Amino acid sequence: MDNLITGLRLVNFKAFKDQHISFRPLTLLTGMNGMGKSSVLQALLLLRQQNRAAITDAGGLFVLNGDLVQLGTGQDVLFEGAENDVVEIEVHTTELNDALHWVFHYEEDANALKLSHFTRSGSKLPDISSIGGNLLLSSPSEWALNMFAPNFQYLQAERFGPRTLLPYAPQAVGVERQLGMHGEHVATYLYTYGAREVELPSLYHPQWESAEGSSPQLRELVELWMNEISPGTRISLHTLAEVDAIRLSYSFQRTGFVTRDYRPTNVGFGISYTLPILVALLGSEPGALILLENPEAHLHPRGQVRIGELMARAAAAGIQVVVETHSDHVLNGIRVAVRQGIVTPDQVALHFFQRPEEDDGTIGVEVVTPEIDEDGRIDYWPEGFFDEYGKSLRSLL
Template sequence: MLESLTLTNFKAFAHQRLRLAPFTLLTGLNSSGKSSVLQALALLRQSYESGDLTPVGDFEAGLLLNAELVQLGTGQDVRYEFYDEHGPHISLVVEGDNASVDWTAIYEQEADHLELLGADDISIDSAALLPTLFGSGFQYLKADRVSPQVSYPRSHHAVSSRGFLGSQGEHTVNYLRAHQDDEVTSEHLRIADAASASLLDQTQAWMQKLCPGVNLEAAGIDGTDTVRLSYTFGSGASRSNRYRPTNVGFGLTYVLPIVVACLSSKPGSLILLENPEAHLHPQGQTWMAYLAAAAAAGGAQIVMETHSDHVLNGLRLAVKKGDLPAEATAVHYFRRNRHTSEVVSPVIAADGTLSEWPAGFFDEWENTLDQLLD
């Protein structure tokens, strides 16, 4: 498991160390640095997958700023602009899996590949150093999720060789088609009254918690390199006709990759989620927290960015009900302090209460209610 991430001169951060837990929740105002945390981890994964973290011949090891997972621009876009005692370079330090690795990149204003200092001193096998970050089971689902479509791509390499749903969830339907009979092995993730323990039936059961009555089917389209997703509602004689995703609310297609990512996770998996609550009713947002907590209880590691108090309260309830130990959670509230971002980290107790409630931390409901009652 990853235990901490330290960012120096990275985007909005001068210097910040964050504790990471089995379930880490990131929240705060817009442009306060939440997404930068996910992007830093995705940047390292992206650079590892491309081979850029390891020097080969005349090729210098470096951070690859623009590829499949993140597109961060150039050095000027990613370096904290008011650097001081920490110098001009960019540093990312990850601790966990009984290792601590520091990647320090040389700042170049217009470069999109930032050369690493001391790369020769880092083990060539980064996956052995930090298997949670660089091993199998990695998923990163960005906020700009794939939109409802008539068909979706069919990539054997993505879903079978990599087990990857795509950063926009674009391979989810094909993954579900290919792995629908796989068993969901974690008892924490299985819903007991589902038709079976298969990935498809458990996906339907969880989707029904988010949107009651929904059923789904993922199937290949003969003679093409695409797959089709369809939804029905109800059961038995009252079951509806099949609907294309384009004729169903955006929320179902948006949330499906998150459900599949959590249900297909194994111990040691790392799942990065941006705004999973988008397009969901408040009840569904609370169940989204229950799902992520169940994945964490089953051995996966979740790092989630959210703007939803329902997600926060869902996590607190999961702790209070004993579904996830309090010490398995970390909550970080991001806010701007002049030029840099700073972090306040309330602690969830075993009864679900929080150690502190800083100004601006999910207090808008109370602020609005005070005005209404005035």
């Protein structure tokens, strides 16, 4: 059974004084800007970065500035109203009765957090200095988490825009199977795995027509879902080995013919920004973890709704998806997917982040968690939770 994340507790970490956040197969992080949504992803990325790079020294230093996150110094990480110098990250999973618990000591100007101790399933491991910090995240098979496994993708908000040439990265894709956090390896990924059959029926596009016993290829499925964003899109890839690059272009199928190839720079941002998201969702296996920031960027509302539906389909297929979004269209795509039975209500977690002022004057983040029912209805709409359409409509009446 896959070991998925079911909860995350952050203590004195950035905007959080002490906050538990539940995770489900599909988890939405919503709220106004600067409310701490990205900090949730950063906490997970900090742990993965440390495990992946194996850069912890014998003193248990977790480097704050690496290939996945750049958090600054200890002062940037410690909660402003902290009553002590201890930062904690606790991860709950489907396979552990307790949790994985990291406790760090903060130093104001240091570019790393010093690990004090690590607890797994309620049992404190030996002193960090005697075993070396990198061993703490070696992910033994009995508790290996999807956030430490190769079956992982992170796509940040700042993805590659339209580019005629993309880097050819056989190491990152062929060995690590990574799209890159900017989606920079998407062309290599499609070139390498585009002919691989996708055997998760919940991901199939409704228009896919199969021969008996066959499954769609990844590239075919990507094009079908891309048609929801830009109708008739076809993807062309040509390797340029002499410059370690892949030329990416698009053509468009019309009734009775297909257009010539167009450079990505001539077809707008939406296709380029969305392509890595489609490949991540359609190319992952059950048990994978996908972290997405602002999948709605540069998309027409119809496309945003379809992205919401596809994320729901991925969750139903056993892929864990955590999304930071400002889009009510993405939310509504998920709600419709629940109503249609594509995904169940207990597979979806909705979180709204807000900043109430505490009695002592400090400002921390509070997370409100509305629930969705089988008809796609939401039981509680806190102030600021995708309510601007209604407010604007009332102003126009």
